[in-house]
Amino acid sequence: MKYMMLIVSDPDAADRPSDPAVDPVEDWVAKHDGSGKRLDGQRLRPPESATTIRRRGGELLITDGPFTETREWIAGFDILECDDLDEAIAIASTHPMSAAGTIEVRPFWPYEG
């Protein structure tokens, strides 16, 4: 099964002590690229570089900034190929942003072919 890990920033992260259970991001990437579990992934530039696009009433609206104003924002993503949710959770739980932020794991929803 394919899962998307959404990496969410946490503005309060600096106040928390570091957690020894997580790996440095380079090690994490190398490990799961090596095992074939991580198919892709990237950091994303922060929300001030976002552009939001909407079509409303036949009109194209282009605005500066993210689609929603929150303190947390999506800082990156990884795409995993896992046997099941437990494996995806195990992999996500050693990503450094599980301690320094929040990780949301979502299954892909493929079109029935």
Added chain:
Amino acid sequence: MSEGAADEVARALADALAEQRLRIVASLIRTTGDWDLAEDVVSDAAERALLTWPRDGVPANPAAWLTATARRRAIDVLRRAQVERGKLAEVAVIEELSDDYTDPSPMGDDRLRLVFTCCHPALALEARVALTLKVVSGLSTEAIGRAFLTSEATMGQRLLRAKNKITHAGIPYRVPTDDLAERVDGVLAVVYLVFTEGYATSARSLADEAIRLGRLLVMLLPDSDETRALLALMLLQHARRDAREVDGERVTLEHQDRSRWHRDEIDEGAALLRHRWTVRGPYGVQADIAAAHATAPSAAETDWPAIVALYDELLDIAPSPVIALNRAVAVGMSDGALAGLAALESAAEDSRLAGHYLVAAARGDLLSRAGLHEEALIALEQAIELAPTEQERRQLEQRAAELRGS
């Protein structure tokens, strides 16, 4: 058909379902991955039994009959779906269903897989509770809704969402290996929540279901000390059910008529605790506290120093301000009211207990036992003001009235 024969069929069916329903459902979920199908074909098989057993007689092995009928029905349903959708994907499933499956190890027991999946931490707690009661215990959606004071429709939605999440998010049907102890704790939390919900709402059927689940888990997880301790704890607490309420009013442990406690359940709980422990967890300590109360002839003759020591142990494992409060009450019984007051004041320093009526109520009791009646009255009046429910207020007012009269 005579009434006696109808009774015999109903009893044979109830026994066969009690013995086999969970095994059939659990094994069909593993082979088909279809939760609704698994539950439906067992209901179908039960209906068929009600039709054919009165005519043909109860089969020699009713449980085996149910299993075979449910499996055949599952194969029929899958075949039909195959034809309708022109799909061949289920062939392997049907072949596996046609074989007799026996699993050698208890950890490979499908019932255990089912329990861990129903209690998976990726499901909301209320969904875990609902799913466990529905699929493991076999309660109806309507009965679960009633127990949790919600409609059948709402409960049905909750169950549907949970089953969809299992399928769509890929929650595995498996006994966890890496984090087994943690996951067992999660399962026990669900069972204890069912039990305490039964306590809070006086829905005894829920407490009974929780104990039934506890027995099942002790059988499936024979090496888990905390599982054994939880069953003991529930038995010891449930044994007091008939003494906890008189004429609709709650009776505190101290004043309960101990002859109304269920001795057999206390004996069973205490026997479970005579055991060589490898893991000492919160359920083990709480069960020991419950056993110390349940085996004492009266409140005065209770081994209070032992209870204080157990509370100290519990505070070490699972610190909580409410446990510190209970410990202070036990200190009051063990070392006298003044020592209890000192322990209470130190527990009450925790900000989470600020404004809690139980602190004021305990203070009132300890002060009155120390002979400080005026101060006790002030504390009780404060507790009355803070009490969250009418019933608690009435009880506190009664205590205050007794104090004024003395």
